[in-house]
Amino acid sequence: MKRLFLIFTIFSISSSSLIYGNEIQSRTEEILRSHFGKDINITYKKYDLDRDVKSSIENQVEQRFFGDYIYIWQVESNDSLKAIALMDNVYGKTLPITFLVIFRLDGSISSTHIIKYREDHGGAVSSDNWNEQFNGKNRRSSYTVGEDIQGISGATISVRSVTKGIQKLTLLYEEIRQAL
Amino acid sequence: MKHAVIFSTLYFLFITSSIYSQFDFFEPKTKVSGYGELHYNVKQIEGKEISKTLDFHRFVVFLNHSFTEKWSFSAEVELEHNFVQNGQGELSLEQAYLNYHMSQYLGFQAGVILNSVGLINEYHEPPLFLSVERPLYNKYIVPTTWSGNGISAYGMLSGLEYKLNIMEGLNSDNFNLKSGIRDGRQKGFKANAKNPLYNFKLDYFNIPGLKVGASATYNRASGDSTEIPIQLYEFHAQFNNYNIIMNFEYGNIFYSNSELKESRGFYVDLGYNIASFLKWKSKLIPFARYSDINTASTTISGGESEQKYHNKLWIIGISFLPIPSIALKGEYSENTVELNSIKTQYFNLGIGYMF
Numbered sequence: 001m002k003r004l005f006l007i008f009t010i011f012s013i014s015s016s017s018l019i020y021g022n023e024i025q026s027r028t029e030e031i032l033r034s035h036f037g038k039d040i041n042i043t044y045k046k047y048d049l050d051r052d053v054k055s056s057i058e059n060q061v062e063q064r065f066f067g068d069y070i071y072i073w074q075v076e077s078n079d080s081l082k083a084i085a086l087m088d089n090v091y092g093k094t095l096p097i098t099f100l101v102i103f104r105l106d107g108s109i110s111s112t113h114i115i116k117y118r119e120d121h122g123g124a125v126s127s128d129n130w131n132e133q134f135n136g137k138n139r140r141s142s143y144t145v146g147e148d149i150q151g152i153s154g155a156t157i158s159v160r161s162v163t164k165g166i167q168k169l170t171l172l173y174e175e176i177r178q179a180l
Numbered sequence: 181m182k183h184a185v186i187f188s189t190l191y192f193l194f195i196t197s198s199i200y201s202q203f204d205f206f207e208p209k210t211k212v213s214g215y216g217e218l219h220y221n222v223k224q225i226e227g228k229e230i231s232k233t234l235d236f237h238r239f240v241v242f243l244n245h246s247f248t249e250k251w252s253f254s255a256e257v258e259l260e261h262n263f264v265q266n267g268q269g270e271l272s273l274e275q276a277y278l279n280y281h282m283s284q285y286l287g288f289q290a291g292v293i294l295n296s297v298g299l300i301n302e303y304h305e306p307p308l309f310l311s312v313e314r315p316l317y318n319k320y321i322v323p324t325t326w327s328g329n330g331i332s333a334y335g336m337l338s339g340l341e342y343k344l345n346i347m348e349g350l351n352s353d354n355f356n357l358k359s360g361i362r363d364g365r366q367k368g369f370k371a372n373a374k375n376p377l378y379n380f381k382l383d384y385f386n387i388p389g390l391k392v393g394a395s396a397t398y399n400r401a402s403g404d405s406t407e408i409p410i411q412l413y414e415f416h417a418q419f420n421n422y423n424i425i426m427n428f429e430y431g432n433i434f435y436s437n438s439e440l441k442e443s444r445g446f447y448v449d450l451g452y453n454i455a456s457f458l459k460w461k462s463k464l465i466p467f468a469r470y471s472d473i474n475t476a477s478t479t480i481s482g483g484e485s486e487q488k489y490h491n492k493l494w495i496i497g498i499s500f501l502p503i504p505s506i507a508l509k510g511e512y513s514e515n516t517v518e519l520n521s522i523k524t525q526y527f528n529l530g531i532g533y534m535f
Contacts, residue, residue, distance in 0.1 A: 023203075024203035025203055066205070071203075089205045093211075093213070093244070094209065094211045094244040094246060094252070094254075095206070095209075095246055095249070095252070096205045096206060098203075098205055117284055118206070118281060119281070120252075120279050120281055120287050120289070121302075123284055123336045123341065124336070124339065124341065124385040126336070127338075127339045127385060127386055129339065129386045129387065129388055130385075130388050133388060144461070145504075146420065146423065146453065146463070147423065147456060150388035150420070151389065151420050151421075152385055152388070152389075152391065153299070153303070153385075153391035153418040153420065154302070154303050154341075154383070154391065155385075156303075156308065156504070160504065
C-alpha cells in the first residue's frame with residue numbers, strides 16, 4: 001500500500017510537470033530555433049518589473065501587466081547575442097493568452113507569436129498572418145486597432161488585448177536591454 | 181538507503197516540477213461580463229398613427245469560471261424588455277455550457293449552446309453591429325439568439341475555424357409564413373429531443389480584417405401534428421480594415437412537407453470610420469444597409485402569399501463608439517412590403533455597451 005502510494009505520488013508530480021511547463025518552453029524554443037537556426041544557445045530568466053517603469057507603461061498603454069514579472073529569452077550564437085525575446089500574458093475574455101515578442105537588437109519587432117491560447121473563442125489571433133502586422137514596429141509606432149492593426153471578427157477582445165500587450169513589451173525593451 | 185533513494189527521487193521531481201510550473205500562468209478564476217441596450221423606436225406604417233417606444237431591450241449577464249486550463253463553465257442570462265409579467269418580456273438562459281478545451285485544434289461543449297449560423301448569433305453584443313436593432317435578416321432568416329440544449333465540437337487549424345453542433349431540434353408546429361422557423365425555437369425548455377438538429381460551420385480568418393464563412397443546418401423538425409424537415413444554408417463575410425466596415429449575409433431555408441417551401445434573404449452593410457480623418461481615438465461610422473428578406477419566398481399556393489412577407493429595407497445611420505465597448509447609434513429606415521407596396525418608416529436611437 002505504502003509502495004503504491006509512493007508510485008502514485010511520483011507519477012503525479014512527474015506528469016503534472018510534463019503537462020504544464022514543457023508545452024510553453026518547448027513551443028518557445030521551437031519558434032526561436034526556426035528563426036535563428038538549430039545551432040543557437042537559448043537561455044531564459046524571470047525578470048522582475050520595476051514598479052515605476054511598470055506603472056508608467058501601464059498608464060501609457062491603458063492595460064495592466066499580467067503580473068510583476070515577465071520572462072526574457074536570450075538567443076546567442078558563437079558567444080554573441082543575436083536577439084532578445086520577451087514573454088508575457090494578457091487576459092482574453094476570461095483566460096490568459098501567453099505570447100512572445102522577438103526583438104531585433106535595435107528594439108524593433110522581428111516577429112510575434114501566440115504561445116498558448118486557452119479560450120474557445122477568438123483563437124484567430126494565433127494566425128501568422130495577423131501576427132505579421134507587428135513586424136518592424138517599435139516603441140514609437142502606433143498600435144490603434146482598426147487602423148494600424150487590423151481587427152478580427154469574433155476575436156475583438158483578444159485582438160485589443162494582445163495588441164496592447166505587445167505594445168507594452170516594446171516600451172519595456174530598452175529598459176531590459178540596458179539591464180542585461 | 182532505500183528511503184534515501186526514494187526521497188532523492190521525490191526531491192528531484194519537486195525541483196523539476198517547480199522549474200516547469202513557472203510557465204503555468206493559469207489561475208482558477210471567475211469572471212462576470214455582460215452587455216445591454218436601450219432603444220428609442222419611432223414607427224409609422226403608411227396611413228396609420230405613429231408609435232413611439234422606449235425600451236431597455238436587453239440586459240445580459242455573462243458568467244465564466246475556469247476550473248483548470250482545459251475545463252471551464254460559461255453561462256449567459258438575458259432579461260428582455262425590463263420585466264417578465266403576463267406573457268410580456270422574457271427571462272432566458274441563453275448559454276450554460278461546460279467547455280473542455282483539449283487543444284487549439286479540438287474542444288467540446290455540452291449544455292445550452294449557441295447554434296453556429298451567420299455573423300450575429302454567436303457575437304451579438306451591441307457595439308459589434310452597426311444598427312440600433314439587430315439586422316432584420318438576423319430575426320427572420322437566422323433567428324437570433326438561436327440557442328438550445330446540445331453538444332458541440334470545435335477547433336481551429338491554419339486560420340480555419342470549424343464547429344459542429346448537435347442540439348435540440350425545432351418545433352415544426354410553430355413554423356409560419358410570417359416568421360419562417362423563428363417561432364420553432366424551443367430555447368431549451370423541456371425540449372423535444374426526438375430529432376436532433378445538426379449544424380456545421382466553417383470560417384476563414386487568414387486575411388487580416390476579413391472573415392468569410394458558411395454553415396449548413398439540417399433538422400427533421402417535428403411537433404405534435406407536423407413533421408417538416410428543414411435545411412438552412414448560409415454564407416457570410418465581414419471586412420473591417422482601412423476604416424472600412426462591410427458585412428454581408430445570405431441565407432436560404434428549404435422546407436419539405438409544408439405549404440412553405442422556401443425562405444430567403446440577404447443584407448449588405450457599408451460603413452466608414454470618419455473619425456480617422458480627425459485623428460480621434462473614438463469611432464464615428466456613418467453607414468448604409470440594404471436588406472431583402474422574404475420568409476415565404478416560395479410557397480405551394482404561390483401568388484400573394486409569396487409577396488406578403490417580402491420586405492425590402494433601406495437604412496442610413498451613424499454609430500459612435502467613444503470607446504470600443506460603448507456604442508451610441510441613430511438611424512432612419514424605410515421598409516416596403518411587396519404586396520400593395522406598403523411602406524413603413526422608422527427612426528431609432530440606441531445606446532449599448534459590453535464589458
